[in-house]
Amino acid sequence: MGKKTIHVSDFSGTVLEADDEMVRVVVLEHPDLVAGPVRLDATPTEVEQIDDATLDVAVVEIHDGLDGGEPRRVVLNASEFDSMATDVPMAQLLRTAERVKPPKARKSAEKIDYGTIEHAGKPHRGRVTEEEARLVREQLDEVNKRLADAGLRQIDPTDPDHATRYAFDQPTQPDQPTQPA
Known part of the structure; x- marks a missing residue:
């Protein structure tokens, strides 16, 4: 089964044939434009009318x-x-x-300080500071509740990655019983 695409002028509703020329009009600003720029398809003849109204x-x-x-x-x-x-x-x-130089695009919003209780324990690519690790260890229940409320993963001190990342005391492996010789 095949699919057929039919192009229609947004201005007039005219069906455009496969060999008809089509132009794109991008509306950047208009009193009725509510969600940013939009694209409209038109025929070259319809665009001439726009040029005439310049x-x-x-x-x-x-x-x-x-x-x-x-x-x-x-x-x-x-x-x-x-x-x-x-x-x-x-x-x-x-x-x-x-x-006037155009404003520079901001690289990122304000830098997040993970060394505060509001952000400690949130997943991030950077290095965990001593302050963040201390907050996570000392206030684990509060940190995990905040993470859960935000739909983020919680910190598990028994997880080897989390234990290393936040410097939890590693659980010691029980000594293996020795076999009598």
Whole structure:
């Protein structure tokens, strides 16, 4: 049994034949867009209509104060924005203005301190510090309850890996009975 894929324009509902051209439109921002960018399929003719409706706009961010809060993004007609420059023409102002570097992506969220009771015993790839091992040994019941509540594996002091990782006293093997000679 085979499968057949039928492409349909999201704009018009027109069924596209196998030899029809198809273009992809990615909607980045729209008042009704709730969960991030979406992809729409269309015909080249439908996209021409989008090109014909193109506006000259300026997209700016307004940062209130120096508190580092979230900026407001505003889209306005480029001519309205240009008219705000009264001393020097906007084109010249934009050429000579200080460049803004895009924000660097954060490598990770805040670093977790496993040497605290909130995080001690959580699985991680790093080395177990003496402080983390001490907390796990001294407060094992509390640590295991927190781990269980979070759906994480619990620490078993009889497990050789856990015993080594958290420096539990290794259980000693009972002496093997010796056979009389």
